[in-house]
Amino acid sequence: MTSINAEYGTTSDGLMAARIDYLALIAIPNRDGQGYRVATALPGSKPICQWSASDALGSEGQIADEAGFRAHVEECLLHLRQREALGRTSIHQPVPSPWGPSQTATRYAEGIVCHETASHGGFHLDKARNAAMHPVLRLPAGWYEEDGDWARVAAAYPDIFTDREKRSADRILRDWLPDAWEAVHGRQLGRSESFTRDREGFARDHSADWIVISAARSPDHPGDVIGTATIGGQRANAPTRSFLIPGSEYAAGRHGFVIDTTRHLLLD
Structure with a gap:
C-alpha cells in the first residue's frame, strides 16, 4: 500500500489548498471572478492554514469550483502513486547530452534514461530501444528533449509512464506531431482534435x-x-x-x- 496521500485545507487568506507529498496546490480565483487557477506553491513545511496566495508559483491549469479542485488533486495523487509503483530509480550517469553534461539521471527502464542538465534535459534511448520504436516516432540519435519529443518515448513505451503522462504525451502528438499520431493510430485527426490540423484548416479557410x-x-x-x-x-x-x-x-x-x-x- 502506498504511503502517498492528499491533505486538504484552507489557507490563511481563505483559499482552497492541498498537499500531496512534496506537491503543494492552491486554487487562486481568476480576476474575472470565473473559476480558479490551480497554482503550484512553495510553502515549505508550514501547515496549510499558514499558506497564502503569496506562496503560489507556477500554474497547473484551470478549474471551475471546489469539485474541480478536488478532482485535480485526486488526479495528481493517482499520478504520484503510479509513478511510485513504476519503480523509477535515480542513477549516477555523467554522460554528455545535446543540452550539456548530465547532472542527474533517472532510469525508467533498461535502456531508457531521463537526463537533467543545468539548462534542459530529456530522454536517451540505447540502440536497441531506439530501433524498436515506430519509424515515425524515432529520432536517429536516440535523444528526446523534455519539452515535446519526450512524447514520442511515451507513445512508444506507454507501460513505463503514468496515466497523466500518457494523456499529456497524446495531446502533444495530436497538437504538434499529427502526422506521427495518425501513422501510429491509423486514422486521420479532425480539426477539433489537433491544434495543427485546426490551424491548417484556418489557413485554408x-x-x-x-x-x-x-x-x-x-x-x-x-x-x-x-x-x-x-x-x-x-x-x-x-x-x-x-x-x-x-x-x-x-x-x-x-x-x-x-x-x-x-x-x-x-x-x-
Missing part, C-alpha cells in the same frame, strides 16, 4: 483574407486597436495594411484575427 499579424492601441481613437495585417497572415516580405478595429471586438484568437473589410476601416 482564410487564405485570401487579411489576417492581423501585430496590433497596438490607437493613439487617435482611444479604446480602439490598429491591426497590421497581411493576406493569409503571411509574414515573410508580405505587403501589409493597417485597419482600425473596435477594442471591444479585437481578440488575437486561436489562429489570428480576421479583418472584415466591410467594417474595419482601412488606415493606409
Whole structure:
C-alpha cells in the first residue's frame, strides 16, 4: 500500500489548498471572478492554514469550483502513486547530452534514461530501444528533449509512464506531431482534435483574407486597436495594411484575427 496521500485545507487568506507529498496546490480565483487557477506553491513545511496566495508559483491549469479542485488533486495523487509503483530509480550517469553534461539521471527502464542538465534535459534511448520504436516516432540519435519529443518515448513505451503522462504525451502528438499520431493510430485527426490540423484548416479557410499579424492601441481613437495585417497572415516580405478595429471586438484568437473589410476601416 502506498504511503502517498492528499491533505486538504484552507489557507490563511481563505483559499482552497492541498498537499500531496512534496506537491503543494492552491486554487487562486481568476480576476474575472470565473473559476480558479490551480497554482503550484512553495510553502515549505508550514501547515496549510499558514499558506497564502503569496506562496503560489507556477500554474497547473484551470478549474471551475471546489469539485474541480478536488478532482485535480485526486488526479495528481493517482499520478504520484503510479509513478511510485513504476519503480523509477535515480542513477549516477555523467554522460554528455545535446543540452550539456548530465547532472542527474533517472532510469525508467533498461535502456531508457531521463537526463537533467543545468539548462534542459530529456530522454536517451540505447540502440536497441531506439530501433524498436515506430519509424515515425524515432529520432536517429536516440535523444528526446523534455519539452515535446519526450512524447514520442511515451507513445512508444506507454507501460513505463503514468496515466497523466500518457494523456499529456497524446495531446502533444495530436497538437504538434499529427502526422506521427495518425501513422501510429491509423486514422486521420479532425480539426477539433489537433491544434495543427485546426490551424491548417484556418489557413485554408482564410487564405485570401487579411489576417492581423501585430496590433497596438490607437493613439487617435482611444479604446480602439490598429491591426497590421497581411493576406493569409503571411509574414515573410508580405505587403501589409493597417485597419482600425473596435477594442471591444479585437481578440488575437486561436489562429489570428480576421479583418472584415466591410467594417474595419482601412488606415493606409
